[in-house]
Amino acid sequence: MKDVNIYGIIVPIVTPMHEDESVNVEELRRQVDRQIDAGIHAIFCFGTNGEGYILNAEDKHLVLETVIDQVDGRVPVYAGTGCISTKETIEQSRMAAELGADVLSIITPSFAKASQAELIAHYEAVAAAVDLPIVLYNIPMRTGNALEPATVARLAEVDNIVGAKDSSGDWDNLKAYIELTADDPDFAVLSGNDALILRALQNGAKGSIAGCANVYPKNMVGIYENWKAGNLEAAQACQDAVAPLRSVFAHGNPNTVVKCAVKLLGYPVGACRAPFNQLSDEGIALLKQVLADDAAKGVC
Secondary structure: OOOOOOOEEEEEOOOOEOOOOOEOHHHHHHHHHHHHHOOOOEEEEOOOOOOOOOOOHHHHHHHHHHHHHHHOOOOOEEEEOOOOOHHHHHHHHHHHHHHOOOEEEEEOOOOOOOOHHHHHHHHHHHHHHOOOOEEEEEOHHHHOOOOOHHHHHHHOOOOOEEEEEEOOOOHHHHHHHHHHOOOOOOOEEEEOOHHHHHHHHHOOOOEEEOHHHHOOHHHHHHHHHHHHOOOHHHHHHHHHOOHHHHHHHHHOOHHHHHHHHHHHOOOOOOOOOOOOOOOOHHHHHHHHHHHHHHHHHOOO
16 A cells, blocks of 8 residues: 555645536646645545546546646645445546555445445445555535544544545534544544634644635645644634635535636636536626735735
């Protein structure tokens, strides 16, 4: 198994697209360099903000191959390989391993309700099929299936299950992940909610998979780096700077808002794939105002 230090701010990089919804490889390479230049600690392909839910197998192969080539070993590369079935999850995980991914992020199966026993069996089967570090991904409002803290603690006993990302937005759930795995210093709990990053770090989390890093990579990295350096005032300022952007999420799919924001900053990343590609006029106006205000404050 690869020895990867899971920490810091990991960007679930957007998947740039042309008007015909094909992957814009050239812009994807530019976004990789933009993120690394900003100090990002790792790049995560086809996560939620990368529209992994709507990319087909060929798209995912192309995106991961491109990112690994462009990264060229500068930071670890994560791949989101979770699918509804255990069989397809194993297939995608093996694809990612063959291409050279460093870490797998595996979201819970979706649509059909799964018991905790079924989730344990699912993750154990995938872990046995690939020799790569695996980060569990809990986002029950999207998948309909929640990884209970006790389940995470149980799966943490599997050698190559090395972390868990919690995007539930429930602080008590995230804290329970941290507390129940605290005896294993090599197990990394990551915040998937950008509003909870600093609080999570202060309570024992190792970092965050942060969608807002697509918009403001330096600011998001600043949360972690300032916290690590003991400059809590600066870390809190970076954390507070996320709130205005997140306020726009009330007007549309957060993935759509994030990608629209990146586009408004001047990067031709295109829209999200239909039908998840619309933002109301009110939402766009608010987003433009937030970006302008943040630019005046020096948020980047």
